[in-house]
Amino acid sequence: MERHKSLISLSSEHHHGLVTAQKLKYGYKPSSSTDTEMTVDDKKEMLLKFSDEYIHKHFRLEEEILVPYLPDNEIIKRMLDEHVKMYELLYVIEVSDPDEALLNQYGEKLEAHIRFEERELFPLVEKSLTEEQLNEIEQKLKGENK
């Protein structure tokens, strides 16, 4: 489905997120042409880097910029709840010596969260907001991405 232009920057980060989730689950080294298996340490390092570069800011933008425009409904509650659970799991991964299963679990959660947002949250944004509100969101996101 065609995304409204206001949501394209978030959607393209979702694409990066899905690639990261695949690597956490299946373990191929980033940008490797030879499909070298990633070790648990490689996965942890990749995830923490991705989180510093994208996840924290992405969650914050969804929470601070999208949420104020939306009704307080089940979709929003689920989004916020999943953000909290992923923050918690990421923290555990950061401070511990995570095993394969824990990293896989994060990959599963990340992928499910992104698919939920693309299938339910973003369509809700597109259908319940006016063009003017969507443009406002676009400007706010642009201001944050400067």
Ligand SMILES: [Fe+2]
């Ligand atoms: Fe999210």
Ligand SMILES: [Fe+2]
């Ligand atoms: Fe998202």
